[in-house]
Amino acid sequence: MWMSTVARSALPALQRSTSAMTRQALRACRRPGPTAAPLPPCLISLHLRGRHTLESASLPVSRHLVRHVRALDDDRQMEVEWEDGGHSLYPFTWLRDNCQCPLCTLQSAQARTLLLADLDIHTGVDVVEVTNDNKVSIVWPDQHISVFDAEWLKKRCFSPAARQAMQEELFLNRRYYWDSTLRIPSADFDEVLRDDKAALAWLLALRRVGMVYLKGAPAEQGQVARLAERIGYLRLTFYGHTWQVQDKPMANNVAYTSGKLSLHTDYPALHFAPGVQFLHCINQAKEGGESEVVDGFHMAEQLQREDPEAFQTLTSLRVDFTDTGTDYCDFMLQSKNCIIDVDADGRVVKINYNNATRDSVLDLPVHQVQPFYRALKAYVDIMNRPENVVTYRMEPGDIVTFDNWRLLHSRKSYISKPERLRHLEGCYLDWDEVMSRLRILRKAVHENS
Numbered sequence: 001m002w003m004s005t006v007a008r009s010a011l012p013a014l015q016r017s018t019s020a021m022t023r024q025a026l027r028a029c030r031r032p033g034p035t036a037a038p039l040p041p042c043l044i045s046l047h048l049r050g051r052h053t054l055e056s057a058s059l060p061v062s063r064h065l066v067r068h069v070r071a072l073d074d075d076r077q078m079e080v081e082w083e084d085g086g087h088s089l090y091p092f093t094w095l096r097d098n099c100q101c102p103l104c105t106l107q108s109a110q111a112r113t114l115l116l117a118d119l120d121i122h123t124g125v126d127v128v129e130v131t132n133d134n135k136v137s138i139v140w141p142d143q144h145i146s147v148f149d150a151e152w153l154k155k156r157c158f159s160p161a162a163r164q165a166m167q168e169e170l171f172l173n174r175r176y177y178w179d180s181t182l183r184i185p186s187a188d189f190d191e192v193l194r195d196d197k198a199a200l201a202w203l204l205a206l207r208r209v210g211m212v213y214l215k216g217a218p219a220e221q222g223q224v225a226r227l228a229e230r231i232g233y234l235r236l237t238f239y240g241h242t243w244q245v246q247d248k249p250m251a252n253n254v255a256y257t258s259g260k261l262s263l264h265t266d267y268p269a270l271h272f273a274p275g276v277q278f279l280h281c282i283n284q285a286k287e288g289g290e291s292e293v294v295d296g297f298h299m300a301e302q303l304q305r306e307d308p309e310a311f312q313t314l315t316s317l318r319v320d321f322t323d324t325g326t327d328y329c330d331f332m333l334q335s336k337n338c339i340i341d342v343d344a345d346g347r348v349v350k351i352n353y354n355n356a357t358r359d360s361v362l363d364l365p366v367h368q369v370q371p372f373y374r375a376l377k378a379y380v381d382i383m384n385r386p387e388n389v390v391t392y393r394m395e396p397g398d399i400v401t402f403d404n405w406r407l408l409h410s411r412k413s414y415i416s417k418p419e420r421l422r423h424l425e426g427c428y429l430d431w432d433e434v435m436s437r438l439r440i441l442r443k444a445v446h447e448n449s
Contacts, residue, residue: 177298219396235428245424268352269323275431281394285422288414296351310375320359
């Protein structure tokens with residue numbers, strides 16, 4: 001059966017904090033991306049019961065002790081030697097810029113008040129020492145004093161390993177890639193709404209896997225808005241705060257017809273497409289209407305491996321998208337996006353592809369047109385391989401939550417009967433607000449554990 005069950009006991013903590021928190025939502029996974037193999041069918045589900053120990057969602061509580069500090073005046077850095085034998089280097093300028101005293105930082109907002117115009121970027125130090133309570137004290141040439149907590153410094157170490165660990169804790173960039181063998185992680189709608197541990201497990205799986213199925217919502221409008229409020233607020237678009245996926249005469253979107261929809265991400269006609277999408281099944285068609293999804297990041301990794309030239313084309317050429325109509329208000333959108341967005345390290349971070357709204361305007365030199373089509377066709381062909389596609393059928397009360405920057409979704413054609421019209425309600429959120437709520441939940445669960 002494709003749907004995973006709800007686990008009722010916490011999983012063992014992993015060594016690294018971010019992986020440990022993710023382990024609460026994922027179990028028995030193989031290697032994570034970008035070099036990951038697809039997940040096996042034993043992808044775990046979510047731990048939801050508040051009465052159980054959420055061991056793996058806790059942040060580490062290890063205490064780092066400072067053995068010695070010294071100023072390296074020639075390098076304009078402070079060296080910290082830790083009790084475990086490790087060493088960390090901190091530039092003088094960075095330390096002065098990040099002084100935590102009330103004169104330099106607004107404590108209530110955790111915001112810097114020291115102006116860059118007042119920062120001496122060539123400053124030295126007069127004294128550095130370890131205090132009796134394991135803090136690091138610095139006296140600057142103007143006799144200003146900065147005191148830094150050891151844990152605060154340790155987390156901000158400039159070593160490659162420490163920086164990577166911090167970025168992973170903040171952004172949870174590691175993904176678990178999958179193919180048609182995926183068992184979609186599932187959770188209970190009501191538990192996610194009322195229990196912080198359930199909500200945390202849901203959002204961790206949403207971030208890592210890209211998709212979570214919620215069961216048990218009332219089969220009536222308004223449930224996606226309730227779920228969005230658990231996180232923050234709805235993303236308003238030209239289709240409204242929420243939108244109804246139904247057969248509509250003179251449809252202003254191909255989704256509002258009963259025909260087949262090809263694999264796509266939503267809204268590449270915007271330069272900043274919504275990051276997360278919720279779809280709630282209120283009524284399903286009598287025949288057809290099955291949903292399909294693929295892991296766009298995994299497909300991009302396959303493309304890069306099989307056809308590096310095509311990957312280079314889709315990550316470098318910007319393509320025109322358009323969307324025109326009237327809904328929440330009238331709109332005439334134009335955007336230019338690469339089909340595959342990568343960051344400075346070459347890591348895939350976003351897919352922008354919707355064949356319906358890909359514009360006939362193609363702002364490319366004529367000699368690049370055919371290579372573009374060849375590359376796009378190669379990517380779409382990989383997506384459509386049966387071994388890469390997960391197919392499922394939503395039933396009334398089901399809500400699917402997924403990463404719109406990563407997953408491409410489609411729908412098979414369907415036949416509606418007057419007594420049984422297919423009806424889904426959808427909404428969007430942005431990843432900034434989702435990640436904000438995830439961090440808040442993680443902190444709250446840790447403090448209460």
